[in-house]
Amino acid sequence: MTEIKLPYRLVDGEHMSREYPDTFHIPAGYERSNVDVGRFVKLGFDAGEQGVERMWVRVTEADDNGSYTGILSNSPIGIDGLDAGDLVVFEARHILAIAEDDGLEHSENF
Template identity: 50%
Template sequence: MEWILENVEETSLLHPETFIIPSEQERSTQQPGKLVRLHFLLTNPGEGGPRAERMWVEVTGQDEVSRQYTGILTNAPEYLKTLKPGDTVHFEARHIARTLLREGDPLWLAVGEKLALVSKKCLEPGSAVHWMYRQTPEREQDSGWRLFAGDEDEAYLNNSDHVRLMHVYSIMDKDPSLLEPFKGEIGSAFERESRDGEWKAVRDWVPEEEK
């Protein structure tokens, strides 16, 4: 066979900080019409070529007993020759690397596919985001969001090894409570006192570029 589907659950366990996938509940309850991203691993990748093609599949059904999904490939593969748009693909929750939300979905965000700058302290076990603000984006793929644990000092943040760029939806997969703050406009800022605390808008925060 030219390809196999990547078990993203195993990959996420091996690389928990860099390979973030939707929750098990979300991956197990996809409905017909939803779009999910699967990783098609090439069994014999060419030299200099990719290890996988990451493509979107539209869910068409799910077996009630096996919980296996069926779907239709929506992308045109660049490297795989045995697949084409419209082909049927069988997959399981363990293969879903990303879900795509459409506008109108309660979890949809205008900046969901864009990037945010995240302090690595937010990703440490037992930690979380406590302070976040949105500045004017620096480029097209930048959401403008900057997220912090709240106890970083200037020296820590000045070290580029201590910050990461992450997709907004990937951050939400780790902490769904960020949904409402992420709806904030440029110039918004939010804080909370604890991991489970209520988010509060910070009214007197001024973006750096306006000071």
């Protein structure tokens, strides 16, 4: 099987929150592990020298272990090879925020 090299790595929100507890706040672990399909979550996409972009992802699949699949809802500005509508696989530890509403303002129709 050929490994696919992604143009980014996801920011580990749990790690960042431990490192910077006064300024880097994330939802509680229970909330991040129990996100419903259809909700929007914010993830950080680290593209190295291209920088980090925080973008919304609509959850399309969730398993009992806190792993998710979703569709990127924003168009990245500076990450080549990543586009709105792309599938993103992530874990609860990567969730930086959970949308409070139906997420319509986070969507670009994906």
